[in-house]
Amino acid sequence: MQDIDAIDRTILSILSQEARIPMKSLAGRIGLSRSATTERVTRLEKAGVIRGYRADIGQLEEGTIQAFLLVTLKRTPSIGVLDRLAGFSSVRKVSSVSGQLDLVVEVEVGSINALNELRNEVATMDNVEDLTTSIVLRRDIERS
Amino acid sequence: MQDIDAIDRTILSILSQEARIPMKSLAGRIGLSRSATTERVTRLEKAGVIRGYRADIGQLEEGTIQAFLLVTLKRTPSIGVLDRLAGFSSVRKVSSVSGQLDLVVEVEVGSINALNELRNEVATMDNVEDLTTSIVLRRDIERS
DNA sequence: GGTGCAACCGGCATATTGCCGGATGCATCA
DNA sequence: TGATGCATCCGGCAATATGCCGGTTGCACC
Numbered sequence: 001m002q003d004i005d006a007i008d009r010t011i012l013s014i015l016s017q018e019a020r021i022p023m024k025s026l027a028g029r030i031g032l033s034r035s036a037t038t039e040r041v042t043r044l045e046k047a048g049v050i051r052g053y054r055a056d057i058g059q060l061e062e063g064t065i066q067a068f069l070l071v072t073l074k075r076t077p078s079i080g081v082l083d084r085l086a087g088f089s090s091v092r093k094v095s096s097v098s099g100q101l102d103l104v105v106e107v108e109v110g111s112i113n114a115l116n117e118l119r120n121e122v123a124t125m126d127n128v129e130d131l132t133t134s135i136v137l138r139r140d141i142e143r144s
Numbered sequence: 145m146q147d148i149d150a151i152d153r154t155i156l157s158i159l160s161q162e163a164r165i166p167m168k169s170l171a172g173r174i175g176l177s178r179s180a181t182t183e184r185v186t187r188l189e190k191a192g193v194i195r196g197y198r199a200d201i202g203q204l205e206e207g208t209i210q211a212f213l214l215v216t217l218k219r220t221p222s223i224g225v226l227d228r229l230a231g232f233s234s235v236r237k238v239s240s241v242s243g244q245l246d247l248v249v250e251v252e253v254g255s256i257n258a259l260n261e262l263r264n265e266v267a268t269m270d271n272v273e274d275l276t277t278s279i280v281l282r283r284d285i286e287r288s
Numbered sequence: 289g290g291t292g293c294a295a296c297c298g299g300c301a302t303a304t305t306g307c308c309g310g311a312t313g314c315a316t317c318a
Numbered sequence: 319t320g321a322t323g324c325a326t327c328c329g330g331c332a333a334t335a336t337g338c339c340g341g342t343t344g345c346a347c348c
Binding site: 166176177178179180183184 | 325326327328329336
C-alpha cells in the first residue's frame with residue numbers, strides 16, 4: 001500500500017485533468033468497484049500524493065503583466081505558503097527549486113497595482129523570508 | 145452577466161482551493177441557493193474563467209530535469225545571448241525581466257550532467273555576468 | 289490450518305445533482 | 319404606464335452519487 005501502482009497512476013492522471021469527476025465514473029474508467037476506487041483515492045489523499053483539488057482559473061480580465069516571484073522560505077517545505085499561493089488565481093505556476101531560492105512563482109496580473117498587492121501578500125506570509133519580484137518585459141523564447 | 149462580481153470572485157477563490165466541494169456547501173458559504181450557485185459556476189465554466197478542475201499532485205515523474213537559470217547580463221539587451229540560448233533545444237522558455245535579474249531561462253534536460261554542461265555554456269557566454277541555477281524539485285502548481 | 293491483513297465487492301440509508309416551473313427585479317419601448 | 323424580454327434567483331422532485339457497513343478473497347507468516 002506504500003507503493004503507487006499502475007492503477008494509482010491512472011487515477012492520478014484522470015484526476016489531474018478532471019478533479020470533479022464522480023468516484024463512480026472514475027471507478028468505471030479504471031475497472032474497479034466504486035468502493036475500491038474511493039479507498040484508493042482516500043489513501044492517496046492521506047499519503048499526501050494528492051494534496052487537494054483546485055479549480056483552474058483562466059484570466060479574469062486582460063491579465064497581461066507577467067512576473068516571477070523568487071521566494072526564499074524560512075523553513076521548507078511550507079504547505080501553508082503553497083496553499084495560500086494556490087488561492088490566488090493570478091498564480092500560474094509554482095516550482096519548488098533547489099539552491100538558495102525555494103520557490104519560483106509565475107504570476108499573471110492585470111495591473112501593476114495588482115502585482116504590488118500580490119507581492120505584499122506573499123511577502124508578509126509567515127514563512128516567507130525573502131521575495132524578489134521580476135516583471136517580464138518580453139517573452140523571448142517560448143516552446144510548447 | 146459578462147461581469148465577474150464579488151460573488152463570482154468568492155466562488156473562484158473557494159473552488160481554487162477545494163475544487164471537489166459539493167455545490168450545496170459552496171452555496172451555503174456564499175449565501176445563495178444551490179441552483180443559483182450552480183448556475184454561476186456553470187456560467188464561469190462556459191465563459192472559460194474556470195478552465196477545469198485539477199488534482200494537485202505532490203510528486204514529480206522521473207525522467208526529465210527542469211531548472212531555472214537566473215541570468216544577470218553585463219549589458220542589456222543582449223541579442224547574442226538570446227540567439228545562443230535559442231540554439232539549445234533544452235531551453236524551453238526565456239523571459240526578459242526587470243530588476244536585478246535580466247533573464248529567466250527555463251530549461252528541461254535529461255540528466256544533471258546535461259544541466260551542468262548547459263550551465264557552463266551559458267555562464268561563459270560573453271555578456272553573462274552572473275548565473276544562478278535552481279533545479280525544480282517539484283511542480284507545486286501548474287495552470288495551463 | 290489458523291491468524292492477520294490489504295484490497296476488493298455489493299447494498300442500503302443519506303446526501304447531492306440535474307432539471308424543471310415559477311417568482312422577482314430591472315431595463316426597454318410603444 | 320403597462321407590456322415584453324431577460325438575467326437571476328428560489329424550491330421541489332426524481333435520478334444519481336456518496337458514506338458507511340459487513341462480507342469475500344488472496345496472500346504472507348507462523
